[in-house]
Each structure stands twice: as C-alpha cells, then as structure tokens.
Amino acid sequence: MNLTSYLALAAILFCIGLYGVITKRNAVMVLFSIELMLNAVNINLVAFAKYGMVPNISGQVFTLFTIAIAAAEAAVGIAILLALYRNKGTAEADKYNSMKG
Amino acid sequence: MQITTLVLMVLLPTLLGFLIILLGREGLSKKATCLIGVITTGITLIGSLILFGKSFILSEVLPKWNFTWIELNQKPIQFGFELQPLNVLMLIIVSTVSFLVHLYSYGYMKGDERFSVFYSYLALFTFSMLGLVISPNLLQIYIFWELVGVCSFLLVGFWYFKTEAKRAAKKAFIVTRIGDIGFFIAISLVFKEIGSFELKDLQIAIEQGSISSGMITLIAILLFVGAIGKSGQFPLHTWLPDAMEGPTPVSALIHAATMVAAGVFLVANTFWLFEAAPIALDVVAYVGGFTAIFAATIGIAQTDIKRILAYSTVSQLGYMMLALGSVGYIAGVFHLMTHAFFKALLFLAAGAVMIIFHHEQDIRKMGGLWKKNRVLTGLFLVGCLAITGIPPFSGFFSKDEILLAVYQDGRIGLLIVAIIAAFFTAFYMFRLFFTVFTGNTKQKGELGKVPRAMTFPMIVLALLSIVAGLVEVPTNSLSSWLMKGLAKPITTHESSIFIPVIAVLVSLLGMGLAYLIYGSKRISAKRITGTIPWLHQLLVRKYYIDELYRYLVIIPLKGIGWLLQIFDRVIIGGLVRLGGGIMQILGRMGTALQNGQAQTYALISVFGFVILIVSLLAGRILK
Numbered sequence: 001m002n003l004t005s006y007l008a009l010a011a012i013l014f015c016i017g018l019y020g021v022i023t024k025r026n027a028v029m030v031l032f033s034i035e036l037m038l039n040a041v042n043i044n045l046v047a048f049a050k051y052g053m054v055p056n057i058s059g060q061v062f063t064l065f066t067i068a069i070a071a072a073e074a075a076v077g078i079a080i081l082l083a084l085y086r087n088k089g090t091a092e093a094d095k096y097n098s099m100k101g
Numbered sequence: 102m103q104i105t106t107l108v109l110m111v112l113l114p115t116l117l118g119f120l121i122i123l124l125g126r127e128g129l130s131k132k133a134t135c136l137i138g139v140i141t142t143g144i145t146l147i148g149s150l151i152l153f154g155k156s157f158i159l160s161e162v163l164p165k166w167n168f169t170w171i172e173l174n175q176k177p178i179q180f181g182f183e184l185q186p187l188n189v190l191m192l193i194i195v196s197t198v199s200f201l202v203h204l205y206s207y208g209y210m211k212g213d214e215r216f217s218v219f220y221s222y223l224a225l226f227t228f229s230m231l232g233l234v235i236s237p238n239l240l241q242i243y244i245f246w247e248l249v250g251v252c253s254f255l256l257v258g259f260w261y262f263k264t265e266a267k268r269a270a271k272k273a274f275i276v277t278r279i280g281d282i283g284f285f286i287a288i289s290l291v292f293k294e295i296g297s298f299e300l301k302d303l304q305i306a307i308e309q310g311s312i313s314s315g316m317i318t319l320i321a322i323l324l325f326v327g328a329i330g331k332s333g334q335f336p337l338h339t340w341l342p343d344a345m346e347g348p349t350p351v352s353a354l355i356h357a358a359t360m361v362a363a364g365v366f367l368v369a370n371t372f373w374l375f376e377a378a379p380i381a382l383d384v385v386a387y388v389g390g391f392t393a394i395f396a397a398t399i400g401i402a403q404t405d406i407k408r409i410l411a412y413s414t415v416s417q418l419g420y421m422m423l424a425l426g427s428v429g430y431i432a433g434v435f436h437l438m439t440h441a442f443f444k445a446l447l448f449l450a451a452g453a454v455m456i457i458f459h460h461e462q463d464i465r466k467m468g469g470l471w472k473k474n475r476v477l478t479g480l481f482l483v484g485c486l487a488i489t490g491i492p493p494f495s496g497f498f499s500k501d502e503i504l505l506a507v508y509q510d511g512r513i514g515l516l517i518v519a520i521i522a523a524f525f526t527a528f529y530m531f532r533l534f535f536t537v538f539t540g541n542t543k544q545k546g547e548l549g550k551v552p553r554a555m556t557f558p559m560i561v562l563a564l565l566s567i568v569a570g571l572v573e574v575p576t577n578s579l580s581s582w583l584m585k586g587l588a589k590p591i592t593t594h595e596s597s598i599f600i601p602v603i604a605v606l607v608s609l610l611g612m613g614l615a616y617l618i619y620g621s622k623r624i625s626a627k628r629i630t631g632t633i634p635w636l637h638q639l640l641v642r643k644y645y646i647d648e649l650y651r652y653l654v655i656i657p658l659k660g661i662g663w664l665l666q667i668f669d670r671v672i673i674g675g676l677v678r679l680g681g682g683i684m685q686i687l688g689r690m691g692t693a694l695q696n697g698q699a700q701t702y703a704l705i706s707v708f709g710f711v712i713l714i715v716s717l718l719a720g721r722i723l724k
Contacts, residue, residue: 021700022707030700093699093700094698094700096698097698099697099699100695100696
C-alpha cells in the first residue's frame with residue numbers, strides 16, 4: 001500500500017461529504033456529511049504520519065485532537081439543529097432561509 | 102482720545118447693538134430693544150460729532166490706519182479706515198439720521214410683532230453704512246456695499262407676507278446687483294492694473310500716469326455703473342420706488358438719506374479718477390441730468406405718497422450726479438448732506454401722515470390735515486420748502502451750488518434741464534402738500550395720533566433742514582474743509598446772481614401752479630389730463646420702463662431659463678438616472694444570489710475554489 005491510495009480514499013470520502021452537504025435536504029444528513037469530510041481529513045493526517053516524507057507520531061496526535069473537536073462540533077451542531085427545529089418546526093435545510101438578503 | 106478709539110466708538114456700538122438685540126430678542130421688551138438701539142446709535146453719534154469737531158472746527162488732519170488682512174502673491178490686502186473730510190461728513194449724516202430713525206421707529210413700529218428683528222436689521226444697516234463711508238480701499242467698500250444691500254433687501258421685504266413687499270425686495274436686490282457687477286469688474290481691473298485695492302495707490306498711479314487713459318475711463322465708468330445701481334440712476338432706477346414697500350422709517354434711513362447716497366459718495370470719493378477721465382465725467386453728468394428730469398416728471402403723476410417721495414429721491418440723486426459730473430464736487434456733496442436731512446424729514450413726516458390716515462398711502466384719499474395737525478403740517482412744509490429750494494432753507498443753497506457748477510462747466514443744455522427739473526420738483530412737492538394738507542378730510546372716522554417719539558426726530562430734522570445751509574453760506578467753510586481732503590484743489594465757482602434768481606423764480610412758478618391746481622382748485626386737474634391723456638398715462642405708467650424691462654429682459658431670460666431647465670431635466674438628469682439605474686440592476690443581480698440557503702452558498706464557494714485551483718494550475722502549466 002502506498003500513500004496515493006490513502007489520499008485517493010480520503011479525496012473520495014471528502015467529495016461524498018461535500019456532495020452530501022450541498023445536496024441533502026435533511027439537516028441531520030448535512031451534519032453527517034460534515035463528519036464524513038472531517039474524517040477524510042483525518043485519513044489524510046494519519047496517512048501522512050505513516051507514509052509521508054518525514055514520518056512521525058504528531059499526525060496521529062492531531063487526528064485524536066480533531067476527533068475530539070469533531071465530537072464537540074457535532075454536539076453543538078445537533079443542539080443548534082434542535083433549537084432550529086423547535087423554532088421553525090422543520091429539519092429541512094432549505095427551509096432555513098432567514099439569511100436571505 | 103486716540104483716533105482709533107474714537108473710530109471704534111463709532112463702529113462698535115451698532116454692531117454690539119445688533120448682536121444684543123438679535124440674541125436677546127426673546128427676552129427683551131420693546132422698550133428695552135428701542136433703548137438699546139437708541140443708546141448705541143447715540144454713542145455712535147457722539148463719536149462722529151467728536152471726529153467732526155476735530156476735523157471741521159479744530160482743522161486737525163485725522164490719520165488713516167491700516168492693517169494687513171491677508172497677503173495675495175506678496176500683495177497685502179488691507180483693512181482700515183480713512184478720515185478725510187468727506188468720510189467724516191458722511192459719518193455725521195449717517196449717524197444723525199440713523200439715531201433719529203431709531204427713535205422714530207419706536208413710535209412707528211410699536212404695533213409690529215417683529216419689532217426686535219426690525220431693530221436688529223436697523224443696527225446692522227447702520228454698522229455697515231458706517232463701515233462703508235470710512236473705507237480706505239475698494240475691497241472694503243465693496244464688502245460693506247454688499248452688506249448695506251443685504252440690509253436693504255431684508256428691510257424692504259420686512260413685511261414679507263405681503264406679495265408686493267416680497268417682490269420689491271427681490272427686485273431691489275437683483276437690480277442693484279446688476280450695478281454691483283460693474284463695480285466688481287472695476288475693482289478687478291484696478292487690482293489687475295496696480296496690484297492693490299487701496300484708493301491711495303490708485304490715486305498715485307493715476308498721477309504718475311502708469312495707467313492708460315482708456316483704462317482709467319473704463320474703470321471710472323464701471324465704478325459709475327455700481328453707483329447707478331445703488332443710487333437709482335436712470336436705467337436701474339426702477340427698484341427704488343418699489344422699495345417703498347418697506348416700513349417708512351426704512352425708506353427714510355436707507356432709501357432716502359444714506360444707502361442710496363452711497364453711489365454719490367463713491368463717485369465723490371473717487372473723484373480724482375473721474376477728473377482724469379473726461380468721458381466718464383460726461384457720462385456721470387448726462388446720466389445724472391437725465392435722471393433728474395426723468396424722475397421728476399414721473400413724480401408729477403404718481404398718487405402714492407411714498408412713491409412721489411421716492412421719485413423725488415431719484416431725481417435729487419440725479420442732481421447730485423449732475424453736479425459731480427460738472428466738476429461740482431462741493432455742490433454734489435453739499436446737496437447730498439442737505440438732501441439727507443430734508444428727505445429724511447419728508448419721509449418721516451409722510452410716515453406720520455400715514456399713521457394718521459391708518460396706513461393709507463393714496464394721496465387722493467387724504468386731505469385737510471392742516472386743520473387736524475398744525476405741527477406736522479409745519480414740519481412737512483419745511484421739508485417741501487427745503488427740497489424746492491426756497492431761501493433760506495438748506496436746499497436753496499445746495500441746489501444753487503449745483504446749478505452754478507453746471508453753468509460754469511458750460512453745458513447749457515444740462516443747465517436748462519436742471520432748471521426745468523427744479524420746476525417739476527416744486528410742482529410735485531406742492532401738489533403733494535396741497536392735496537394732503539388742504540381741502541376737506543375725505544376719510545371718515547377717527548384719525549390716528551402721532552406719538553411723541555415720532556414728532557421729536559422730525560423736529561430735529563426740520564431744524565437741520567433749515568440751518569444746514571449755513572455751513573457753506575456765507576462763510577464757505579464747508580467747501581474749504583472738503584477741499585482739504587482733495588489732492589489738488591478744484592476751482593471754486595464764481596457766484597452769479599442770476600442763477601439763484603432764476604432758480605427761485607422757477608420754483609415759485611411750480612409752487613404757484615401747484616397751488617392753482619391743487620390748492621385753490623382754480624384750474625381743474627381733470628381738464629388738463631383730459632386734453633393730453635396719453636401724456637398723463639405715460640407718466641402714470643412711469644414711461645413704461647417696467648413693462649419694457651419685462652418684455653426685453655425678464656421674459657427672454659425666463660425663456661432661456663426654461664430651456665436650460667429642460668436641458669437639465671432631460672440630459673443631465675437623464676445621465677444621472679442612467680448611472681443610478683445601472684447600479685440598481687447590478688444590485689438586483691447581487692440580491693438574487695443572496696437567497697438565504699447556506700447550501701447554495703457552499704456550492705458557490707466550491708465553484709469559486711475549483712475556479713481558483715484550475716486557474717492556478719493553468720497558470721503554472723502555461724508558464
């Protein structure tokens with residue numbers, strides 16, 4: 001196995017996540033997609049830590065940080081989503097258009 | 102006392118008075134306002150009297166004083182004062198009449214709501230006029246010249262709720278403005294030629310011959326154009342009779358005694374300039390002479406008491422110009438002084454007459470005042486006799502000087518014109534007198550009363566109108582005093598016996614005719630106007646000058662204005678709207694993007710990112 005296949009996997013995951021963020025109507029699905037994108041980045045970090053030009057442990061340590069922060073982010077995101085659901089009575093992302101100029 | 106202190110004593114009180122009345126107009130009572138006005142002008146009057154005493158009686162030469170205001174290309178522009186005899190004389194005239202008018206206005210304006218505003222304008226006017234008459238340079242004269250113009254505008258339009266007053270104020274401002282442009286060009290030319298606004302420098306430059314004679318003539322004529330506007334001379338006289346829409350004390354102070362004489366003062370103050378330009382002197386003389394007779398004939402047919410006096414003022418100012426144009430410096434200035442006193446008296450008396458008849462101005466509706474108010478009749482008669490030039494009233498001496506000056510100058514045509522104008526003057530003044538004061542009262546009901554605050558100033562002015570001639574005749578002290586202010590002496594006139602005799606006879610003739618028609622009614626006025634109705638109509642309509650200006654100037658100008666307005670609306674406005682429209686469309690396109698969908702925004706960001714990456718890569722590959 002070499003670096004390229006890991007990077008390719010990460011890129012595919014990232015694109016799937018991005019596609020989900022842009023197209024999914026359900027806000028929960030959008031949040032899931034964001035997790036996908038984050039994890040794509042994590043794969044990148046780990047891959048570089050193992051097969052990069054200067055392999056060392058710090059990439060994996062950063063991945064642990066990112067996972068922790070992603071957990072916190074998911075918690076905040078779901079909390080906001082709940083609040084929005086209570087206010088607007090819907091979880092459809094395209095109904096949240098109060099930013100309209 | 103220092104001269105500068107004295108000058109400050111003359112100038113500052115009125116300015117302070119203006120500020121106090123302006124700032125305190127909510128709190129001050131009418132009496133306090135009037136008191137402030139009278140006290141400040143009183144101090145001014147005392148200061149001017151001291152200066153006059155120093156200059157006239159003690160024969161001191163008063164120093165001039167200057168400070169540099171700003172520098173323009175290393176050329177200093179100065180401010181200061183000058184106290185030649187002419188300036189001091191003007192100070193006396195302005196402060197005396199202003200003081201008396203302040204006093205008189207207490208009676209006349211008592212019922213007016215904007216009493217304090219009126220007094221503040223009066224104070225500002227007095228200040229500006231005093232500043233004007235002691236200015237040593239043209240720029241300073243011009244600044245104060247415009248200030249008095251503004252005050253005149255404000256005071257003519259004082260009763261702005263009357264349409265006529267509003268229109269008259271605008272007319273006064275715009276018509277004098279036409280003259281002011283001439284004045285302004287003259288000042289600019291002077292600065293271009295000698296690089297200084299100082300009258301002294303100009304005088305020196307002319308003596309040294311460093312300005313070409315054509316340029317001197319041009320400057321002199323343009324200065325005179327300014328004087329024409331301010332002093333209501335022939336082509337620009339139309340504003341002065343209309344300015345009578347203002348309150349009567351204003352007519353007495355501004356439009357009879359002081360401001361309208363500013364034009365005469367300007368010509369007298371730059372007399373050496375006119376002497377160096379014979380053509381300009383001719384222009385002054387002919388315009389003055391023509392105005393004198395022209396306005397006098399209009400005065401015959403008018404029926405509004407104040408308008409008759411206004412045309413009389415125009416005519417008398419024409420006399421002064423005629424005198425100056427005939428190298429009669431002393432005569433012109435002398436008549437300026439006497440005229441200030443007796444015309445102010447006549448206007449104040451006319452104001453009293455109007456109070457009695459409840460603000461009626463049509464003399465045909467008046468009559469029989471002699472039986473009601475002997476004092477007023479006497480005062481008015483003094484004014485009439487003075488302006489008509491009956492000895493020993495002051496008008497006789499000054500008018501005599503003028504006729505003498507014209508005679509000596511050798512323009513016999515103008516002399517005849519002046520004498521005929523004197524006849525008309527006598528006729529219209531006594532037509533006014535007999536119509537208002539003799540005969541039967543035509544108004545029913547209670548007549549108004551003249552307050553004492555109004556009578557006193559009139560008595561003072563009447564005394565001045567009687568004795569003012571004594572400063573010149575028989576001792577010649579005025580002329581020798583005024584002569585000191587001139588660089589080179591002017592040849593004095595040999596007195597001649599037949600000129601005054603003719604003048605008095607002609608005036609008596611005019612009075613007699615007026616008596617026959619309007620006093621004893623031996624000759625019917627109707628029959629005379631019946632035989633020559635077109636002439637009467639011509640005079641009533643003031644030679645159709647207003648109508649002429651309307652069709653020749655106002656309507657074409659309005660047409661041009663209309664065209665320009667269309668141009669502005671369609672083309673300029675169109676361009677502006679086009680610019681605005683484009684921006685609006687762009688904005689609409691921008692708002693279409695802002696649909697509030699976070700997902701759309703994300704999509705756009707991704708597109709942007711892709712474009713960025715692609716272009717970066719393309720750049721790298723192409724390089």
